[in-house]
Amino acid sequence: MNEQKASDTVDVREFHPRARAALADPQIRQNFRSAMDGLMGKRRTAFEGWDLEALRTLGASVRQNALAHLPDLLEQLEARLTANGIRVHWALDGDEACRIVTDICRARDAHSVIKGKSMVSEEMHLNHHLEQHGIDALESDLGEYLVQLAGETPSHIIMPAIHKNTGEISELMHDRTGTERSTDVEYLTASARQQLREKFMNADVGISGVNFAVAETGTLCLVENEGNGRMTTTVPPCHIAVTGIEKVVPTLADMSALLALLTRSATGQHITTYFNMISGPRRGEELDGPEEVHVVLVDNGRSGIYQDDELIDTLRCIRCGACMNHCPVYTRVGGHAYGTTYPGPIGKILMPHLIGLDEGRHLPSASSLCGACGEVCPVKIPIPDLLVRLRRESVDGDRLHPSVVRGHGAKRSTAEALAWKTWQWVHAHPAAYRLGTAAASHLRALQPDRLGAWTQYRSAPKLAARTLHQQVKDRRS
Amino acid sequence: MSARDTILQRLRNRTGDQLPTPERDFTAMERPDWSTGDKLARFRSAMEPVHGEIHNCRGGDWVATLSGLLSDRRVSRMLVGSGAEPLATLRASTQELPDILVYDEPVENWQQHLFNDVDAGLTTTRGGIAETGSLILWPTAEEPRLTSLVPPIHVALLKASELFGTLREAMAAQQWSHGMPTNALLVSGPSKTADIEQTLAYGVHGPRELIVLVVE
């Protein structure tokens, strides 16, 4: 399997052609529209009877406090995990994290890995790396499994196969696993269960992500519905958890607040079927559970984002996906158009730090700044403000506040900069502005019908006979 | 310098302003002081919509209820932990029950058997959470982790007196912060997925059925 190779070759800069292709595909449009409508409705219902604003304020304050004490918390977490018998590793970037995982696998002579859902492992391109080292890595979350069968990447961080409908999945499973074609979801699910049970039993290592890491007790928390996460972290003799360094929270109480927000925001569930809290390998007389548990704390750009007073808010994210579900752009183009590990609004503010603003130059602009993402974010990340910040950085548009993100200024073009300079001159000279607008109104018969991209879908707005400035003046005289 | 030291040093030598530490006001999460009856009703109304099946039992009656439920489902082999209870009650019962398999040796010795031949697993719980309809499972050497995961049916015993309003209440009352087991779980229904076109399907990797016997 070389699905991750495919994702490595995706050129993030080719956003427009991919978006156009998605927009022209009625099946994709329909799949996302109905899925997002469903998710928005479920979220709304799940928060009924709650003071959502107060809850979001709590979520934000929990994350802000955790970030303010991040280095101390990481050290506390490391000490507690170690005392619990969990081995802690640190990785500066994705490659280093991959090497750590591979080394653990090699030391155990492991050839078969079963994976629970982990966006950090997607960020690291871990599957690809393992394949290169002769280690078979199989995804066990049903959505991830399907995406892997198809040789694709997830199109949503919570529901990886949301871009496919039942018919497409049936075809896929038939082609790749010999499952009988069926539109019965129960049947397809049961078939996947059958295939994966064998794999769980025979896997040498289980790899999972982490939703929250609790410093006070040294506990790794995983949120899931399927039970594949429990299988992955319980059945194989070795469990490796990979996590971003920002996932740590000080106390169990902090964790409970984020849990309440996460599942309701993500899928509209009061809680997921399983909330799995791991605080150690099999101990003493215990009869099951892994002999070894490892945690890889992955930086991969996070300590860089941490330096900036505004961009640091990106690190509050608890990966619920609500911003995607409510984003009118994501809903139209789907997750693959972005070409990034994290799609949608959170991806637009997170990916530039991982891949640079040169490669990710189109990401910040692909938003109408409608604010729906910021409105639903359970930890109040000011996503629209951060989009504006990154737009500024992508054109180096502020002499007072120099750009800091790698690849900044990549989108600046002489022509556009000149156009804005001209705009500035006109609007900073009121007399010139009045003269110009009055002249335009006077000559409105000459107004062209076609105004580039605007009139591709709309008729051109019509200039008024007299401007408001003139009409107000007319009344006075 | 190691990756660890580099990361920690970068975080400690942060260039920006002092980071804000707004007060964490947990009152938004507080729920009213529910009576045991309220809690049971809430527990039920949260768990039933996600296909958890709940039966109220009185004292030792739970074995009779269990017997009926398992025979309806033609369960022939049930896995139980090696702890004194509920094993003693089951063994003392005259009810018709499936073969009882006691989980008393390391999983490596009998994994195939566990995955292929066991129809149900019976566990105790360390209480429940009314608000979300969740069971608190606290696996031990006497009641190993996989009992509640691998068999297609999971039966859980819940004492009505151990039902808490919220997760925070349970954590505080049971002093979780003083020490967690190697693995603790909240279980809120049978295993499920909506990964195929948002259509719910049960029993994807874990149990297809979750049966809660509430013992008063």
Place this chain on the structure above:
Amino acid sequence: MADTLKLYPTRPDKVYFYGTCLVDLFYPEAGMAGIRLLEREGIEVIFPQEQTCCGQPAYTSGYHDEARAVARRQLSLFPQDYPIVVPSGSCGGMMRQHYPQLFRDTDDQERAIGVADRVWELTDFLLNVCHIRLQDLGKPVTVAMHTSCSARRELGLGGTGPALLSQLDNVTLVEQARAEECCGFGGTFAVRHPEISGAMVSEKVSTLTDTGAREFVTTDCGCLMNIAGYAEKQDAPLEGQHILSFLWDRTSHDEGGSQ
């Protein structure tokens, strides 16, 4: 985001009117309607002739030096302590929510905050400061309303337009599906990502026409230009008006003399 609690001023004798560039060029009748509604409430309206643009197009495009230069000119338009009213949630949001940020670390920061605190979107001002009472003189009509994202989310005005319309006895307000979703305008977004914007406005027009209404009103000329422009080009049976024009036309004996 509209996080801060709004403290409305007491009803003033005078206000500054900030018309916005889109109203100035394309929809002056909406500006005139706003001025007349205020005057009918007994408020003197001051229209600074030196006003141009709030700077938002450059700001959201990332050209903050240029945005600041233009916005700085606007800061000096309001020397007295009167409220500043704006017939747009988008420009109002820019001035109220983003000016302080745009001018941070500059000598104008205090002045920017002073202006921002006095900025009010006009329908909000009519409803919650003037406590306007509208008497409907028009024929029965069914309308839909699209509240701009900035009015709804930046300024928290999702209920303002409907509250004003509910005062009109002969107006039936119908709500379209996904009323809270963006129409796809987004300023330069509409021309930088025309296909996505086009897909968004196409669905917005469908949901609006699905209500059965043949007219819609909106708080913002950007949305108006986008939605009405799409409907016109596609021959969809839908016409749009700025909510201020609509309110004035229905409550005035003077046949919309703003043309």
